[in-house]
Amino acid sequence: MNGWLLVHLVGVLLAVGNIVTAAFWKIRADQSGNPAVINAAARNVMLADYAFTIPGLVLIVVSGSIMAERAGMSLSGLNWLTLSLVLFAITGIIWGAALIPLQRRMIRISEECMAEGTISKSYREASRSWAICGTIATLLPIVILYLMVMKGF
Secondary structure (H helix, E strand, O other): OOHHHHHHHHHHHHHHHHHHHHHHHHHHHHHHOOHHHHHHHHHHHHHHHHHHHHHHHHHHHHHHHHHHHHOOOOOOOOOHHHHHHHHHHHHHHHHHHHHHHHHHHHHHHHHHHHHHOOOOHHHHHHHHHHHHHHHHHHHHHHHHHHHHHHOOO
16 A cells, blocks of 8 residues: 555544544533533543644645645546545635634533533534534535545546
8 A cells, every 4th residue: 555545544534533523422422411521522522623633634635635746636627636625625614714613612601501500502502503514524524535435537
């Protein structure tokens, strides 16, 4: 196996694996209704993004760029690679513009909820927005994964 392909796959595992796993643990924490559990999960989701998602994305971008350049892949016109890059950029925009600020807000609100002993409406609203944006930001990499494997057009 090509060394850069292995680096690329490790990056995909780190990024996509963390995205799915973090969503699972955050949803489970919300279902508990316990403000302390919810706060810990929100903090750990943010930490996991910095520890796994960001390094995974860096590995994907670096290794993917090197492999595309070495293979002489064209970045002009619409093909599986350019569509993947557009979807990747959209995912990054959603993550940076919506998910990270929502995660920070959920951490702050859940701290207030711990003091009050109950989950507030503002937390539920932020969590719902996070779930909507997070679903989109999770489905797009799955589409990208399909395009990368199938190279259909």
